[in-house]
Amino acid sequence: MKHYRIILFPLILIMMMSIVTGCTKTTGVGGLSNTKSVEKAGDNELAISVEGTSYPLTVKDFLKLETVIEKKPENAAVLSGTPLNIWYDLGGKSICTSDVSNNVKLIPEYEDEIKSLPSIGPVYSIDMESVISHQPDLIIAQVGTQSTQAKKFRDMGFDVITTHIRGYDDVISTYRAFGKILENEKLAESKIDELERKKEEIVAKLPNEKKSVVILYITSKTIAVKLDNSIAGDVANILKLDNIASDLPADTIGSETTPLDIEYIVEKDPDYVLVTSMIGSNELAKKLIEEEFANNPAWKGVTAIQKGRVAHLPQEYFLYNAGPYYDEAIEYMAEIIYPEIYKGVTQ
Known part of the structure; x- marks a missing residue:
């Protein structure tokens, strides 16, 4: 394991977190409240990208942090449901994951395997010691709920990728990046083509x-x-x-x-x-x-x-x-x- 250089200031980490910490005001009914507006922001860049055609690969994640992966990971720890689903859809495996909600739509052929993975706690409060005990050679974390832990893992010298899969384009860029990491680019492109085909069929109507x-x-x-x-x-x-x-x-x-x-x-x-x-x-x-x-x-x-x-x-x-x-x-x-x-x- 080695120590990786952070490209942007830590402030970016805070800015991009989706956890809301602003003041609140009530709606007047049933104690429901809403977060006070501060500022509007958006990001049209890729959620994740990979440079290189063979190992070593340089991964640039949503936070624009770069990680150089020397060889195909054999003990990846994918810590949240959506990237886990895509990872498995491309033939990947995980040595552990956070608690999987019953409302996550898992790929049927891998559902039992995913649900039987060792748990490292709730997605928003993972047990770092448990993750480390599995000796991962790559950690795939989630922006926002796992950003703090991801930084700590990175500081310890682990290879860490922080994913952000909020919309359709994020799904596509994640398939493409994971396809490279798993050396399964053809399968990734076929999955992307199928999603594109189905989306266009719907939009055409x-x-x-x-x-x-x-x-x-x-x-x-x-x-x-x-x-x-x-x-x-x-x-x-x-x-x-x-x-x-x-x-x-x-x-x-x-x-x-x-x-x-x-x-x-x-x-x-x-x-x-x-x-x-x-x-x-x-x-x-x-x-x-x-x-x-x-x-x-x-x-x-x-x-x-x-x-x-x-x-x-x-x-x-x-x-x-x-x-x-x-x-x-x-x-x-x-x-x-x-x-x-x-x-x-x-x-």
């Missing part, structure tokens, strides 16, 4: 009319609104939907949410209200948002709610990036908005 949406995001304590740099926002953009929150400022730099402003939503009066969640289950999320709509009269000013044009987006597609199944997430939202064109997907 879109009508000329343009619909508008607001994408609500609920947790057990908060309601916010998703921006374009979220999974749901990215899918809406692919489907050429008008996300009424597109131009609003983010909670913090790099955040994918903006504070809830019901008056703004009433003013814009979107055609559909889409609901994403970080609740224990999809069913509980539905119950909480229905209670919010029933208890707060301000929501009655939104025509979509009056007419029942409210749809819940399942966590396996819109909380956790579906990775290999991103086309299914696109088609799921497409059927919600245009059921006469896309039928049977959400059943």
Whole structure:
């Protein structure tokens, strides 16, 4: 193991973290609150890229940190679900991983193997000693929830890649990078081609009319609104939907949410209200948002709610990036908005 040089200042690490730490204000119903806006930010660069045609390879991750991998890893530790799914889809293996949620859509042929991997704790609080005990020759961590631990691993001399898989383009760049690392580029390109083909088939059916949406995001304590740099926002953009929150400022730099402003939503009066969640289950999320709509009269000013044009987006597609199944997430939202064109997907 060797010590790698950090290319950018540590401030970038903090700026790009998706954990929201701002002040909050309540919505006035049920103790739900929202994060106060600080600044809007975005990043159109690749989530991950690899330089070189054979080993040694230089990997540049989302944080623009470079890692030189001398040879194909034999004991990789992939510490979160979405990169783990893509890694396995390209023939990779992991020696351990964080707790895998039941709402992560795993590749069927590897589901049992992935669920039986040694656990290193919750994705947001991994046990570093446990990871080290498995003696990994490559650690693949997740931006935000694992950024602090990733830096510590790097400082210890481990080869570390920090992934950020939020949208479709992130999925594509991760497939391409992992394909090189696993020496399976042809398979990676075939997976990318299939995703592209399916996405284009869905987009080709879109009508000329343009619909508008607001994408609500609920947790057990908060309601916010998703921006374009979220999974749901990215899918809406692919489907050429008008996300009424597109131009609003983010909670913090790099955040994918903006504070809830019901008056703004009433003013814009979107055609559909889409609901994403970080609740224990999809069913509980539905119950909480229905209670919010029933208890707060301000929501009655939104025509979509009056007419029942409210749809819940399942966590396996819109909380956790579906990775290999991103086309299914696109088609799921497409059927919600245009059921006469896309039928049977959400059943």
